[in-house]
Amino acid sequence: MIYMLEDEEGIRNFVIYALKSSGFEAEGFEAPSALYEAIKAELPELLLLDRMLPEEDGLEVLKKLRSVPETQKLPVIMLTAKGTELDKVEGLDNGADDYIAKPFGTMELISRIKALLRRTYGSSAETEKLSLGGIAVYPTKHEVFAEGEKVNLTLKEYDLLLMLMRHRGQVFSRDSLLREIWGYDFAGESRTVDVHIRTLRQKLGDCGELIETIRGVGYKAGDGSID
Numbered sequence: 110m111i112y113m114l115e116d117e118e119g120i121r122n123f124v125i126y127a128l129k130s131s132g133f134e135a136e137g138f139e140a141p142s143a144l145y146e147a148i149k150a151e152l153p154e155l156l157l158l159d160r161m162l163p164e165e166d167g168l169e170v171l172k173k174l175r176s177v178p179e180t181q182k183l184p185v186i187m188l189t190a191k192g193t194e195l196d197k198v199e200g201l202d203n204g205a206d207d208y209i210a211k212p213f214g215t216m217e218l219i220s221r222i223k224a225l226l227r228r229t230y231g232s233s234a235e236t237e238k239l240s241l242g243g244i245a246v247y248p249t250k251h252e253v254f255a256e257g258e259k260v261n262l263t264l265k266e267y268d269l270l271l272m273l274m275r276h277r278g279q280v281f282s283r284d285s286l287l288r289e290i291w292g293y294d295f296a297g298e299s300r301t302v303d304v305h306i307r308t309l310r311q312k313l314g315d316c317g318e319l320i321e322t323i324r325g326v327g328y329k330a331g332d333g334s335i336d
């Protein structure tokens with residue numbers, strides 16, 4: 110899980126979408142107070158931290174995180190529009206692990222994230238594998254196999270499959286899938302989900318039946334047991 114604290118909604122949504130498309134779980138927050146709440150519930154593997162924020166400066170947030178044991182070693186990449194040498198030094202002096210200046214491309218951001226995850230957790234983060242029956246998903250490589258055959262999915266089909274496989278046995282309503290994958294401001298219908306599930310199942314061949322329809326509710330993958 111990667112958290113991003115960034116008050117500009119456009120940038121936040123763009124980055125969160127890019128991260129999810131690259132196989133990461135990611136959640137964005139607008140203000141420091143929301144981030145602190147989220148950290149209490151779940152500690153992320155990495156934090157993307159904007160410098161200019163409401164409530165308090167990104168540097169203050171960083172100092173706070175470094176002052177408590179739980180987040181003392183949390184990998185942090187600072188983002189800033191300023192991009193001056195002084196800013197960079199300040200960020201690093203205060204315990205940021207890396208620094209990226211706006212505007213940045215998502216390719217660069219994601220490769221910096223992967224590099225920092227490798228430095229922090231070793232190479233195992235690169236080869237994470239999720240499996241269910243004959244389906245295998247490699248999130249960091251963004252690859253899906255069914256019965257050993259590579260499957261080419263669209264972004265949304267992939268996101269749906271990853272969501273269901275990361276939460277095996279959990280039933281998702283169409284509305285919750287719409288919100289999670291298309292975004293809460295997506296003006297679509299729940300039928301959109303059905304259409305994507307149908308093409309996803311077709312592409313998975315015989316393995317498609319592992320994605321179950323729960324009548325009147327939504328969808329789930331697997332029964333929560335480990336195979």
Ligand code: CA
Pocket residue numbers: 115116117159160161162
């Ligand atoms: Ca900002």
